[in-house]
């Protein structure tokens with residue numbers, strides 16, 4: 748049995764699996780190499796709180812601070828909330844080379860073959876794609892990702908210190924115990940089923956200003972069963 752067979756066994760049994768994508772798709776290392784060069788103006792800040800969901804340009808500092816405060820209150824009181832930055836799939840970002848390099852890689856035939864092996868489903872298209880960036884105070888509280896077939900999160904950060912937070916915690920159905928806790932590790936890919944079942948998960952708050960932001964490529968796929 749190959750390692751990919753074992754990973755597929757986990758995905759089928761648990762509804763999620765994680766492994767080193769670079770072992771199967773080495774190009775991800777080069778595609779991630781220049782993300783630090785992306786101009787700050789391309790990043791937006793996405794915040795969800797009790798007032799709604801807001802995607803704000805990175806320089807709207809007072810609005811960001813106000814929504815961040817509310818998101819933190821919601822986090823404390825157990826309401827679904829999040830706050831992080833992302834490079835979204837917008838026309839304005841069409842010229843950001845590093846973004847499209849990563850999107851093209853995640854939509855490539857080589858990637859489709861990896862995903863086919865892991866999920867036993869053939870991806871037909873990327874429904875949503877963005878690159879997330881977490882700095883101090885950023886988090887996503889417990890949620891389940893609905894719709895599509897499956898989603899992936901490819902970590903793009905090297906040398907993350909788990910003491911800084913930013914951990915991905917996958918919970919049981921009752922959200923009482925952790926089924927897995929993932930420290931951001933370069934090119935580790937989490938694949939999670941969003942069709943048959945949805946697994947509750949969260950990203951814990953980044954508690955200090957990290958030397959490097961925690962970045963990940965996020966993609967959701969439509970897929971058909973492998974024949």
Ligand SMILES: [Fe+2]
Nearest residue numbers: 890891892948
């Ligand atoms: Fe999620």
